[in-house]
Amino acid sequence: MxxxxxxxxxxxxxxxxxxxxxxxxxxGIKVFGFDKSNSSMKKALEKxxxxxxxxxxxxxxxxxxxxxxxxxxxxxxxxxTLDVLNDLKDIWNTDVTxxxxxxxxxxxxxxxxxxxxxxxxxxxxxxxxxSAANGDLFKNxxxxxxxxxxxxxxxFEKVDNFWKxxxxxxxxxxxxxxxxxxxxxxxxxxxLVSYALxxxxxxxxxxxxxxxxxxxxEFLRLSGSNSEMWRDIFILNRVxxxxxxxxxxxxxxxxxxLITETKQIPDVFSHLELLNKxxxxxxSFKEDKF
Amino acid sequence: MxxxxxxxxxxxxxxxxxxxxxxxxxxGIKVFGFDKSNSSMKKALEKxxxxxxxxxxxxxxxxxxxxxxxxxxxxxxxxxTLDVLNDLKDIWNTDVTxxxxxxxxxxxxxxxxxxxxxxxxxxxxxxxxxSAANGDLFKNxxxxxxxxxxxxxxxFEKVDNFWKxxxxxxxxxxxxxxxxxxxxxxxxxxxLVSYALxxxxxxxxxxxxxxxxxxxxEFLRLSGSNSEMWRDIFILNRVxxxxxxxxxxxxxxxxxxLITETKQIPDVFSHLELLNKxxxxxxSFKEDKF
Numbered sequence: 001m002x003x004x005x006x007x008x009x010x011x012x013x014x015x016x017x018x019x020x021x022x023x024x025x026x027x028g029i030k031v032f033g034f035d036k037s038n039s040s041m042k043k044a045l046e047k048x049x050x051x052x053x054x055x056x057x058x059x060x061x062x063x064x065x066x067x068x069x070x071x072x073x074x075x076x077x078x079x080x081t082l083d084v085l086n087d088l089k090d091i092w093n094t095d096v097t098x099x100x101x102x103x104x105x106x107x108x109x110x111x112x113x114x115x116x117x118x119x120x121x122x123x124x125x126x127x128x129x130x131s132a133a134n135g136d137l138f139k140n141x142x143x144x145x146x147x148x149x150x151x152x153x154x155x156f157e158k159v160d161n162f163w164k165x166x167x168x169x170x171x172x173x174x175x176x177x178x179x180x181x182x183x184x185x186x187x188x189x190x191x192l193v194s195y196a197l198x199x200x201x202x203x204x205x206x207x208x209x210x211x212x213x214x215x216x217x218e219f220l221r222l223s224g225s226n227s228e229m230w231r232d233i234f235i236l237n238r239v240x241x242x243x244x245x246x247x248x249x250x251x252x253x254x255x256x257x258l259i260t261e262t263k264q265i266p267d268v269f270s271h272l273e274l275l276n277k278x279x280x281x282x283x284s285f286k287e288d289k290f
Numbered sequence: 291m292x293x294x295x296x297x298x299x300x301x302x303x304x305x306x307x308x309x310x311x312x313x314x315x316x317x318g319i320k321v322f323g324f325d326k327s328n329s330s331m332k333k334a335l336e337k338x339x340x341x342x343x344x345x346x347x348x349x350x351x352x353x354x355x356x357x358x359x360x361x362x363x364x365x366x367x368x369x370x371t372l373d374v375l376n377d378l379k380d381i382w383n384t385d386v387t388x389x390x391x392x393x394x395x396x397x398x399x400x401x402x403x404x405x406x407x408x409x410x411x412x413x414x415x416x417x418x419x420x421s422a423a424n425g426d427l428f429k430n431x432x433x434x435x436x437x438x439x440x441x442x443x444x445x446f447e448k449v450d451n452f453w454k455x456x457x458x459x460x461x462x463x464x465x466x467x468x469x470x471x472x473x474x475x476x477x478x479x480x481x482l483v484s485y486a487l488x489x490x491x492x493x494x495x496x497x498x499x500x501x502x503x504x505x506x507x508e509f510l511r512l513s514g515s516n517s518e519m520w521r522d523i524f525i526l527n528r529v530x531x532x533x534x535x536x537x538x539x540x541x542x543x544x545x546x547x548l549i550t551e552t553k554q555i556p557d558v559f560s561h562l563e564l565l566n567k568x569x570x571x572x573x574s575f576k577e578d579k580f
Contacts, residue, residue, distance in 0.1 A: 103504065122503040142503055172499070185491055187504030193483055193538075194505075195572050196545055200537035201475055202575045209462070212580055213412040213432055214393065214477030215484075218508035224576050227569035231562065234549045241549070247490035248483075255486055259524045259531070272521065279517035282485050285492040286514050290502055 004161045005029060005070040009054065011084055013040045014226075015125060015132040016101050017075030018049045020167065022135030025051070027166045032069060034060060040130050049133055057087050066096040071162055073119075078102040079232040085110060092116065097155045103183060103229075104236040105146050105176040117159040118146040120179065121169060122187075126224035143169040146176050184240035188233055189248060192241065194222035195230075254278070294451045295319060295360040299344065301374055303330045304516075305415060305422040306391050307365030308339045310457065312425030315341070317456045322359060324350060333420050347377050356386040361452055363409075368392040369522040375400060382406065387445045393473060393519075394526040395436050395466040407449040408436040410469065411459060412477075416514035433459040436466050474530035478523055479538060482531065484512035485520070544568070 008024060010017045013035040021031045033050030035041045044050045054060055074084045081102040092113040099119045121143045143163045147156055163169045197219050201208055257263035258275040265274060298314060300307045303325040311321045323340030325331045334340045344350055364374045371392040382403040389409045411433045415422060433453040437446055453459045487509050491498055547553035548565040555564060
């Protein structure tokens with residue numbers, strides 16, 4: 001382990017920001033924190049989640065302050081990420097490295113910000129807020145980096161090294177376009193579908209009681225996270241979300257046509273056999289791939 | 291604990307049947323087993339999952355044999371459940387109690403079978419077969435009973451008592467109609483959607499690599515169980531499955547119209563606010579209900 005940051009500032013002390021803070025402190029990194037909620041900052045200090053607080057975004061957005069830290073992490077919901085990065089215009093292209101934690105990237109359009117590298121640390125929880133801080137949340141998990149602003153030499157390495165060595169994550173590099181489509185398929189659509197399924201049970205007249213053992217359980221976890229964050233994700237990534245949904249509908253219709261025996265198939269096959277083959281192929285793909 | 295069965299026979303020694311066998315043996319119940327696969331029966335004996343084997347369905351279907359056991363559990367895939375129950379016609383209306391483990395019930399239509407009570411022990415696993423036997427699989431889980439054949443006094447109580455005291459499960463009673471619709475919503479549709487989602491990723495040209503941490507993981511578990519069992523469930527419960535899907539599509543379309551700002555709403559509201567409110571309401575429902 002070879003840490004290349006000594007002091008960091010985390011903007012946003014929710015579940016993600018405060019979990020990063022805890023993990024960083026455990027590695028001996030000095031952690032400054034800022035949150036627009038004074039009570040969150042107070043709690044973070046009391047619980048020793050951060051070492052020091054910063055009073056305002058204006059204080060951060062000064063060339064004097066940023067000399068004090070090596071890395072600045074913006075850990076706010078996806079939509080606010082762009083706003084906060086824009087608020088920090090005075091420290092773009094300085095020596096401090098800036099990164100984020102947003103699960104959507106296409107809306108983060110900045111001109112001439114060569115010290116900004118984007119990060120997406122992947123960890124799910126149905127809890128939110130500082131009380132859900134967990135220093136092990138990201139351990140051994142994946143972090144996908146994007147470098148859409150062609151960061152100057154050193155910044156990408158600093159961010160990559162931080163996630164690997166301070167947070168013990170695996171990292172990979174993706175384009176913003178690929179990132180947003182892949183996560184529409186693997187994360188945003190599964191969440192949207194889970195919300196829809198739970199909503200349909202809510203609207204039905206059937207008391208599902210405690211009969212949630214056979215599959216619903218998994219959907220329940222996904223439909224319970226921070227609503228503001230998921231609203232942002234669904235809206236900001238709606239184009240890719242709808243592409244992913246279109247793909248899922250094709251597969252769903254294929255299965256439904258086999259189930260209802262309405263698919264046009266050659267006489268030598270039976271719907272039953274084809275459905276079994278299809279389910280087996282999906283299962284094998286899953287086992288080979290994941 | 292007051293066990294009212296001493297000897298049982300389990301037909302079908304897959305993951306479900308052999309898990310029931312292990313749990314029963316741990317309570318001192320003598321377990322006979324039958325499986326159409328000789329190698330499964332051999333394995334079950336070798337691994338001490340059952341105490342004795344029975345050679346054939348014909349041997350079971352005799353008034354002599356059934357005097358040896360108190361309860362007979364048919365633990366085969368849903369479609370075969372009906373076939374096996376029909377094969378046992380000679381022992382309908384005898385003193386032995388017969389039950390099953392099928393997750394779909396509407397196809398089990400029998401006339402004059404007053405010793406048959408239906409059971410649905412609810413536990414999920416993405417493993418199958420005798421090697422996945424787990425004596426704790428059903429502990430503290432739910433078992434939904436149906437009594438469509440108006441079983442004669444004593445049979446229902448015996449089945450109910452067995453699941454509660456030998457397997458340590460909670461039980462409840464439902465009509466077949468209600469059972470199949472509730473499980474279409476809570477289990478069959480979640481599984482179908484999971485298969486469709488994984489299939490759409492398989493068919494896409496995008497390498498999702500190891501980026502499955504943010505939601506896909508839950509879907510992966512659901513799309514990996516025994517294909518034959520799920521083929522049967524989807525086909526046998528297709529009417530309720532499509533009702534459940536129709537409900538989910540209504541909810542999905544509502545969310546999509548808010549996300550894409552195409553929903554007709556009064557001027558005083560914004561799509562953003564309404565989407566947030568909707569997600570919050572789903573979250574609250576989930577938290578209150580489950």
